[in-house]
Amino acid sequence: MRTARRISQIFFLLLFLFLFFQARYPYETWLPSDLFLRASPLVAIATILATRKVIASVLIAFIILLLTVPLGRFFCGWICPLGTIIDGSDNLMKRKKRKPRQRESTRFRSWKFAILAAVLVASLFSVQFIWFFDPIALLTRTMTTVLYPVFSFLLLGLFNFSFSTGLFEDQVYSAYDMAQNTILPIAQPMFFEAVLISLVFIGILSLGMVTRRFWCRNLCPLGALLGLFSKFRLTKRYVNETCNSCSICQRECKMNAIEDDYAVNNTVECIECMECVSNCKPHSVSYKFGKNIGKNEIDLSKRRFIQAAAVGLAGVAIAKTSAVSREETGLAIRPPGAVKEDDFLDRCIRCQECVRICATTGGCLQPSFLQSGWEGIWTPVAVPRLGYCEYNCNLCGQVCPTGAIQNLVMEKKQKLKMGIAYFDKSRCIPWYSQQDCLVCEEHCPTPDKAIKFDIREARTPEGTMRTVKFPYVDEELCIGCGICVTKCPVIGKAGIFVTNARAERIEV
Amino acid sequence: MKKGQTVLIKPNIGWDRLPEQAANTNPDEVAQVVKMCKEAGAKRVRVLDRTCNQARRCYKRSGIEAASKKAGAEVRHIVKSRFKSVSIPNGELVKSWPFYRDALEADVFINMPIAKDHSISRVTLGFKNIMGIIGGDRGQIHKNFMTKIVDLNLAIKPTLTIIDAYRVLLRNGPSGGNLADVAEKKIVIAGTDPVAVDSYAMGLFDIDPGQVEYLKNATRRGLGQMDLSKVKMKVVDLSA
Numbered sequence: 001m002r003t004a005r006r007i008s009q010i011f012f013l014l015l016f017l018f019l020f021f022q023a024r025y026p027y028e029t030w031l032p033s034d035l036f037l038r039a040s041p042l043v044a045i046a047t048i049l050a051t052r053k054v055i056a057s058v059l060i061a062f063i064i065l066l067l068t069v070p071l072g073r074f075f076c077g078w079i080c081p082l083g084t085i086i087d088g089s090d091n092l093m094k095r096k097k098r099k100p101r102q103r104e105s106t107r108f109r110s111w112k113f114a115i116l117a118a119v120l121v122a123s124l125f126s127v128q129f130i131w132f133f134d135p136i137a138l139l140t141r142t143m144t145t146v147l148y149p150v151f152s153f154l155l156l157g158l159f160n161f162s163f164s165t166g167l168f169e170d171q172v173y174s175a176y177d178m179a180q181n182t183i184l185p186i187a188q189p190m191f192f193e194a195v196l197i198s199l200v201f202i203g204i205l206s207l208g209m210v211t212r213r214f215w216c217r218n219l220c221p222l223g224a225l226l227g228l229f230s231k232f233r234l235t236k237r238y239v240n241e242t243c244n245s246c247s248i249c250q251r252e253c254k255m256n257a258i259e260d261d262y263a264v265n266n267t268v269e270c271i272e273c274m275e276c277v278s279n280c281k282p283h284s285v286s287y288k289f290g291k292n293i294g295k296n297e298i299d300l301s302k303r304r305f306i307q308a309a310a311v312g313l314a315g316v317a318i319a320k321t322s323a324v325s326r327e328e329t330g331l332a333i334r335p336p337g338a339v340k341e342d343d344f345l346d347r348c349i350r351c352q353e354c355v356r357i358c359a360t361t362g363g364c365l366q367p368s369f370l371q372s373g374w375e376g377i378w379t380p381v382a383v384p385r386l387g388y389c390e391y392n393c394n395l396c397g398q399v400c401p402t403g404a405i406q407n408l409v410m411e412k413k414q415k416l417k418m419g420i421a422y423f424d425k426s427r428c429i430p431w432y433s434q435q436d437c438l439v440c441e442e443h444c445p446t447p448d449k450a451i452k453f454d455i456r457e458a459r460t461p462e463g464t465m466r467t468v469k470f471p472y473v474d475e476e477l478c479i480g481c482g483i484c485v486t487k488c489p490v491i492g493k494a495g496i497f498v499t500n501a502r503a504e505r506i507e508v
Numbered sequence: 509m510k511k512g513q514t515v516l517i518k519p520n521i522g523w524d525r526l527p528e529q530a531a532n533t534n535p536d537e538v539a540q541v542v543k544m545c546k547e548a549g550a551k552r553v554r555v556l557d558r559t560c561n562q563a564r565r566c567y568k569r570s571g572i573e574a575a576s577k578k579a580g581a582e583v584r585h586i587v588k589s590r591f592k593s594v595s596i597p598n599g600e601l602v603k604s605w606p607f608y609r610d611a612l613e614a615d616v617f618i619n620m621p622i623a624k625d626h627s628i629s630r631v632t633l634g635f636k637n638i639m640g641i642i643g644g645d646r647g648q649i650h651k652n653f654m655t656k657i658v659d660l661n662l663a664i665k666p667t668l669t670i671i672d673a674y675r676v677l678l679r680n681g682p683s684g685g686n687l688a689d690v691a692e693k694k695i696v697i698a699g700t701d702p703v704a705v706d707s708y709a710m711g712l713f714d715i716d717p718g719q720v721e722y723l724k725n726a727t728r729r730g731l732g733q734m735d736l737s738k739v740k741m742k743v744v745d746l747s748a
Contacts, residue, residue, distance in 0.1 A: 025564060163589045177585065186563065361562050390562060391685075392524050392569070429651060438627045439647050443560060447685030453627065469627065487560075489647025 001287065002274040005077060009084040016081040020143055021183055023353060024360035027395050034353050036081065036136045037401035041065040042116075042222040043137065043349055046130035047402050049123035050346035053508075055403050065229055072233035073226045076216055077254075077271030082135040082204075083216055087254070090208040101247045104211055104256045106299070108218035109269070113300035116221035118312035126342075127316040127375060131349035132200075133221045141378070142201040144352040144359075145191040145367060152185050159184075189359045193367040193378060213254050217269070227268040231296045234289050237270065239263035243284040249276035259295060267296045319375035330499040332371040333382040333419045333480065336389060337397040337406040340505045341372075347404035350378040354396035354405055361395060363387025364482055382418060384482025384498050389418060391445035391481060406506045414446075419480030419500040421450070421473050428488075428495030434460040434468045440484035440496055441471055450477035451484060475502070509616045509667070511549030516614035517541055517581070518641055519672075520622050520632075521557035521572050523683050524565040530675040531684040533622045535571035537672050537696065541618060542579035553581040554610055557640040560683075584610070591643035598729070599659035601652055606643030607663060619666035619702070623673045623709050625681035625689075628653050630720055631713050632682050633706040634669040635661055654721035661702065661731060669705045671697040673712055703732025704739040 016036055023033035037043060044061035048054055064075055076083055098104070119130045131137050159179070162172045180186060207214035216223050239262060250258040253276055257269035265276075277285045335354055338344050350367070358365040358380075364387040367378045380396075382389060391414060397407040408416065421440075425431035430438070430453075441451040453469040460466060473496075480498045488494035509515065519533035527535055538555065545553045555576040559566040563585050567573040573583045591606035611617055621637035628650055629636045635657050639646055642660060649656045673695040677684045684690070693712060699705040703726045707717035717723045717734045727734045 025562065026568075160589050163587060173584065173587070176587070180585070181564075361565065390524065390565065392565065435651050436628065436653060437650050439650050441627050442650075442682060445683055445685065447680060447689070449680050449683075487647060489645060489650065 002278040005272070005274050008078040009087070012079045013081045013084045016139075020140070020148075020356075023357045023399055024185075025357070025393070025395065027357065027398060032399070033357075034351070034399050034401035035060075037140060037349070037351050037353065039064055040134055040136045040222060042130055042134050042225055043402065045225070046119060046123045046128055046134075047347055047349070049120065050126055050128040051343060055347070065226075068226050068229040069232070070234040071272075072230040072235055072267065073223065073269075073271045075226055076220075076223050077273045080135060080222075082139045083213070083271075085139070086205065086208065086213055086215060089205045090212040093208045095209060095211065098251075101250075103250055103260065106256060108214075110299045110301065110304050111218050112220055112224040112227075113298060114304050114308035114311075115219060116224040117300070117305050117308035118315070119221060121309045121312035122316050125313065125316045126346060127319045128346050128349075129312075129315055130221070131351070131378075133219070134349060135215075135220055135222055137349045137351040138200065138204075140351045140353060140356075141197055141367075144356040145194045146198040146201065148185075148356075149189045149191065149194065152188055155179065155184055156188055185360060187363075191355065191359075191366055192383075193369060197367070197378070211256070216271070217255055223271075228298060230270075231268055231298070233267050235272065235287055236267070236290050237265045237276070238286050238288060238290065240284050240286075242282040243280075244282060246281070248279050248281070249285060252276060252279040264295055268298055319373070322370075322373040322375070324370065324373040328371045330501070331381075332368065332376070333384070333482075333498060333500045334503065334505070335365060335380055335382065335396045335405045336413050336416050336418050336479075337394070337408040338505055339404060339406060339508055343508065344404050344505075345372070345375050345379065347402040348379045349402055349404075351401065352378075352380070353399040353401065354380050357395045357399050358387070358389075361393045362390035362481075362483075364389050364486075365396065382482060382498075384485035385494060386486070388483035388486045389481040403508065406508065408506075415479070417479050417502050417504045418482075419498045419503050420475055420478050421480060421482070421484050421496050421498050423471065423473065423496050424494070427490050427493060428471070429490065430468050430470050431495070434458045434466060436469055437489065437495075438469055438471060439487050439489055443483045443487045445481065445483060446477050446479065448477055450474050450479070509545065509548055509550065512551050513549075513615035514613075515545045515550045515553045515616040515618065516611050517545075517553065517555045517576075517618045517620055518557060518611060518637065518666075519555065519572055519620040520637055520640065521566050521570050522560040522640060524561040524569050525684060526569055527571045528675070528687060528690065529684050530622060530624065530677040530690040531682065532566070532570035532572060533620050533672045534674045535575035537670075537674065538572050538620060539575035539579040541620065541670065542576050542581040545616070545618075546580050550616070554584055554614070555581045556584045556586065556608070556610065558586045558608070558642070559640075588643075594663045596659055596663050598662055601655050602649075602659035605660060605663065608641040608643065611641040611664060616667045617664065619669045621669075621671055622676070623671055623712060624677035624684070625679055625713070627681075629657065629722065630715055631710055633671055633709045634666070634702045635706055635722055635726070638664065654725060657722050658725045658729060658731065661726065662729070665731075666702060667700070669699055669702050671705055671709045673697060673709060676712060678713070701732040701739065703727055703734050704736065707734040707736055708739075708741070 019033045041061040257266040355365045364382040365380045368381040394413040453471045458468045523531040525531035590609045595604040626632040679689040710717045723734045
């Protein structure tokens, strides 16, 4: 059974990686890349509570929840890709040696229920924090902004080195082209907030130095939620009379779920990893359907719950009362198809799927910092100086698991305003120096160009008269895609900028 | 061209647009040129361009990648490390600039633009099309464009310039998008004198080449002849 579990873990991790690599232009797929995100019951419940709507795209998660009732926390042990990564990284770390029969502490076990309580309480008050703690969102975010860029950097470096040697040029190019259509990006991906995001991930993996699966045992609110639902599971752990009380099963248990009476395990904690089955020398342990004989109390005292609820409410208070200047909020340009801002902040789980897929095409989306306050940290915003919204692209709406970005048909997306461009006449070359430029107008993608120009005589700073083409924005035509800002040749701050003025948001 | 030579065809693949929108070179024309080179015995025919929109989108939607591959060409994407700095001692404003190695090193370099309205160059033709094989910050070329574009063309002279005027973009170029801005002219202009070829094409847009700064600049500096009365021309009517 343990072998089956390991195969299952590897399969789902490979599936997760495949779906991740698949989330790129042209995204012609039959299996949606946000499948794992949609399958997380935690995301589903928290989003439904915060938005007070049942969102169709996350209903897949309820299948997992329903299966947990008879089968227990199989998701944690057999499916969760973060769990698999933690298992792998735990094996690379040394922990303090324990005396025989000395059980690890269960002191921190209640924290995951407390965290679950805190985020659910906050959701009831319409502030959604679940994204920080949901393991799938966390992993996707880390992969997009940290792991994949590092991987790309190394692989691109290898290719560039091969190109520079000039050897086997045709073969290297073929390999490079094939890689660029599958695992490699078109250009080195670079993201804001990557350092902070990586610290969370590194922190979680480092906890493996304390105990195995520290995150899963003590912090993961999805594990806590699934634990609640597996109280009355039908698949139970049985120990027959051949047991010689050697205590090895307790030591090998990944979740420290086996009591000092080795026949009793905690059904709320057990993830059915089958380590106890495989390590038992007399083969006394088995898992089968049967009567409830295990411990099944949930490790959360009334006091802890109240503390957790208070922390959740404190989070709501901070989110709802943090100041953001109008300079910043004007620059918070949301992806095309974004729902209204309140709804957006409730639905967005900061998974960065949209950021990921945008980076394979126009490349404007980045995780924000405080442009929309603390409540909006790590939500996607367009940064036109880094990339623009491709006119013929509507991929972000196709990969958003919670509908924070709606899936728009191309005709609608091409007319939808993300914002409006404005000329900074103190920096735009024709306006401040009476020379010609018009790179912005050249690239404007609307069929009737949103940047037009007047042809007038003007005196240059040197004193000569010349005919100059002065550009201006037609606000009715401009959709705020930002390509004008990206391509503006002015060094430093561009001669044109986009704000989210007149941005059109989708009402659902 | 001679048998066994390497050919680089540089069409306009700059934009994420369909062939009917006349923002990129006609894919069938590119494929035809590829075929003719192969029939003449070319060792290798390569097709590439440094695009404005995302490269894979442009190569795909323009139809040029599929058509060229079918005709037997190697379709390549730009690799950053393959730009080589070329010095332009006679450049008035641009003294050196990176150019794509594949274009510099090919035996035969065929420049294949599509004729389009363009706010900076009036019409984008052969001279402007060269911008697809240069590296660096291309935005800087747009200031004092009329002089700089001639400087760049000093560094590389195409063996042959073929201007696609099967469909031309009359307004809202170079990116276009509105089919109402496209006019079917069903003309192809080919020549070895890049100035003469561009000058002739200006006539399709009712523009007097004598009014276009870069053509005057180029003629003055000896890149070619813009006075079409001094140029040997042959007009072939294929409609029969």
